[in-house]
Amino acid sequence: MQTFISSCLQEKSYLLTTPKGYIVIDPGVGIFEQMKLYIKDMSTCVVLLTHVHFDHAFDACAFQKHGAKIAVHKLDEKNIFSKANLSFTMGLPFAKFVPDIFLQEGIIHIAGETVTVVHTPGHTQGSCCFYIQNTWFTGDTLFEDGGCGRTDFPGGNEEDMQRSLKKIKKRIDAGTFYAGHLS
Numbered sequence: 001m002q003t004f005i006s007s008c009l010q011e012k013s014y015l016l017t018t019p020k021g022y023i024v025i026d027p028g029v030g031i032f033e034q035m036k037l038y039i040k041d042m043s044t045c046v047v048l049l050t051h052v053h054f055d056h057a058f059d060a061c062a063f064q065k066h067g068a069k070i071a072v073h074k075l076d077e078k079n080i081f082s083k084a085n086l087s088f089t090m091g092l093p094f095a096k097f098v099p100d101i102f103l104q105e106g107i108i109h110i111a112g113e114t115v116t117v118v119h120t121p122g123h124t125q126g127s128c129c130f131y132i133q134n135t136w137f138t139g140d141t142l143f144e145d146g147g148c149g150r151t152d153f154p155g156g157n158e159e160d161m162q163r164s165l166k167k168i169k170k171r172i173d174a175g176t177f178y179a180g181h182l183s
């Protein structure tokens with residue numbers, strides 16, 4: 001697994017290379033240019049989004065344009081087309097895309113890997129955590145210092161967040177997961 005840091009908000013993106021392709025998690029601002037050097041065949045690449053805020057999904061469109069598929073929870077789809085992706089806060093134009101795959105709680109198979117999807121609303125309605133190759137990816141739901149993402153953005157909900165944290169903390173051992181930002 002390779003970690004890439006965006007210079008925009010220090011958001012973290014991850015690249016997993018599998019025997020059958022590639023899984024990209026949360027490609028932030030400028031990540032396509034960094035990551036493409038490591039991806040031989042973009043048509044075998046799937047972009048998984050923990051949620052649709054610009055700092056996690058900004059470069060998803062660039063991957064899709066080069067042949068990758070994008071997977072996101074249905075409840076965050078509307079953020080792609082609205083101010084709720086928060087791109088305007090940085091004055092950046094968000095490149096819109098149509099998702100190829102809608103995620104829901106459960107198990108999916110992509111790029112030859114088994115991915116466990118846990119729906120964890122709170123930061124956004126469609127926030128998800130992923131378990132792949134014995135590793136958890138928690139986006140802005142659970143940070144590595146034990147904190148959690150803000151709940152005062154559009155679609156955020158504090159009660160949902162508390163429920164989601166309870167749910168996810170039952171399954172994740174401290175220090176064994178990767179979050180969406182440096183902490």
Ligand SMILES: [Zn+2]
Nearest residue numbers: 053123140149
């Ligand atoms: Zn976020």
